[in-house]
Amino acid sequence: MSLMASSRRKGSRARQRLILFLAAFSFLAVAAALVIFALRDNFQFFVTPSQVSERGIAPGQRIRLGGAVEHGSFTRADDGLTLHFSITDGVAGLPVRYKGLLPDLFREGQCVIAEGALDEGGIFTATSVLAKHDENYVPPEVAASMAQSGGGMDCSDFAQPAEEARAS
Amino acid sequence: MDMHKYANPARFNKLADAILPWSLGLMALAFGTGLYLSLFASPADYQQGEMVRMMYIHVPNAVLAQGVYVFIALASAVSLIWKHPLADLSAKAAAPIGAVFTVLALVTGAIWGKPTWGAWWVWDARLTSVLILLFLYFGYMAIWQAMENETRAAKAAAILALVGAINIPIIKFSVEWWNTLHQGASILRLDGPAIHPDMLWPLFTMMAGLVAYFVTVLLWRIKAEMAARKVQNLRYSRAAG
Numbered sequence: 456m457s458l459m460a461s462s463r464r465k466g467s468r469a470r471q472r473l474i475l476f477l478a479a480f481s482f483l484a485v486a487a488a489l490v491i492f493a494l495r496d497n498f499q500f501f502v503t504p505s506q507v508s509e510r511g512i513a514p515g516q517r518i519r520l521g522g523a524v525e526h527g528s529f530t531r532a533d534d535g536l537t538l539h540f541s542i543t544d545g546v547a548g549l550p551v552r553y554k555g556l557l558p559d560l561f562r563e564g565q566c567v568i569a570e571g572a573l574d575e576g577g578i579f580t581a582t583s584v585l586a587k588h589d590e591n592y593v594p595p596e597v598a599a600s601m602a603q604s605g606g607g608m609d610c611s612d613f614a615q616p617a618e619e620a621r622a623s
Numbered sequence: 624m625d626m627h628k629y630a631n632p633a634r635f636n637k638l639a640d641a642i643l644p645w646s647l648g649l650m651a652l653a654f655g656t657g658l659y660l661s662l663f664a665s666p667a668d669y670q671q672g673e674m675v676r677m678m679y680i681h682v683p684n685a686v687l688a689q690g691v692y693v694f695i696a697l698a699s700a701v702s703l704i705w706k707h708p709l710a711d712l713s714a715k716a717a718a719p720i721g722a723v724f725t726v727l728a729l730v731t732g733a734i735w736g737k738p739t740w741g742a743w744w745v746w747d748a749r750l751t752s753v754l755i756l757l758f759l760y761f762g763y764m765a766i767w768q769a770m771e772n773e774t775r776a777a778k779a780a781a782i783l784a785l786v787g788a789i790n791i792p793i794i795k796f797s798v799e800w801w802n803t804l805h806q807g808a809s810i811l812r813l814d815g816p817a818i819h820p821d822m823l824w825p826l827f828t829m830m831a832g833l834v835a836y837f838v839t840v841l842l843w844r845i846k847a848e849m850a851a852r853k854v855q856n857l858r859y860s861r862a863a864g
Binding site: 596598 | 666667668669670671675678700703704705706738739740741742745746747748785786789793797800801802803804806807808809812817818819821822
């Protein structure tokens with residue numbers, strides 16, 4: 456009899472702890488969600504060309520500019536070292552000037568992230584350029600046949616964050 | 624099923640000894656075929672070339688780094704709520720394994736990132752949240768080391784593990800909520816995996832091998848931990864007697 460009572464008491468204690476745990480964890484989850492929501496802009500790694508004009512980012516302010524290297528925009532200056540290309544998010548584009556090494560994956564259509572600042576003439580002067588790799592993993596033959604059938608694998612994941620930023 | 628019956632060390636040891644040959648065998652088989660498939664019998668990537676082979680090590684470690692943490696968090700909840708003696712023991716035993724997976728994910732990612740992105744490390748949301756995961760593992764292990772009283776250490780460590788569990792969805796969705804240098808999800812995404820089947824199967828084989836490795840080492844570590852507690856109890860009772 457007393458054994459049954461003690462086991463029932465044990466069960467109700469476990470239930471109390473379960474309720475306490477669920478309550479504490481929900482509060483914690485809500486708190487974390489609020490912090491993340493409040494700081495959402497600070498977690499962004501780069502800004503897109505549309506966001507640069509929307510936010511009126513001043514010349515000289517250091518930013519990371521992300522987007523696709525526009526097709527047909529890549530040129531090399533006569534000194535053989537200075538590179539010019541445009542970064543676009545499909546809506547807006549910005550001309551970029553860069554003097555330095557490019558990652559192996561750099562090519563027209565590729566997503567890149569350039570770190571630097573706008574100069575007075577509205578040209579983005581980059582001090583480093585990183586290539587973004589997409590989530591697709593395919594053998595070369597498959598990629599070639601996909602490109603032929605029109606399903607190119609160019610950088611496409613920039614339009615969406617720009618739209619979200621405008622909506623908010 | 625009454626889970627409390629596995630709190631009996633003899634019964635648990637029997638169960639572990641029955642599982643161990645199988646998990647060891649699966650581990651050898653999966654790593655053997657997985658390494659052959661991923662290093663020799665799978666194609667190079669259309670833009671990364673041979674660097675894609677880093678994925679077969681990086682992705683399983685990154686997935687398991689989070690998986691082991693989820694295991695620790697669940698075990699900690701069971702330990703706090705139902706006071707199952709095996710729960711905090713298995714959480715404690717799992718932590719160093721998960722920490723090693725996290726270190727390997729970070730190191731292989733850096734080795735891949737330098738030639739692919741052009742940088743060993745950047746402070747984007749994905750990389751930073753995984754670094755925080757590593758610090759959570761260190762903090763969890765430090766609490767166990769720092770407190771003399773096992774019961775109090777178990778409680779403090781369990782609370783830390785559960786608070787830190789908030790970081791797991793942040794890691795998973797970091798590449799969707801924010802723009803990052805790290806690419807988006809390749810496997811768990813709405814329109815199916817973005818990895819060609821010729822590369823996906825070697826990856827799954829390596830993942831199975833790492834899961835079997837985790838199960839094997841976890842069981843060994845729990846057995847060792849149980850033996851250590853037994854020795855300590857004997858010492859206490861001798862000192863008392």
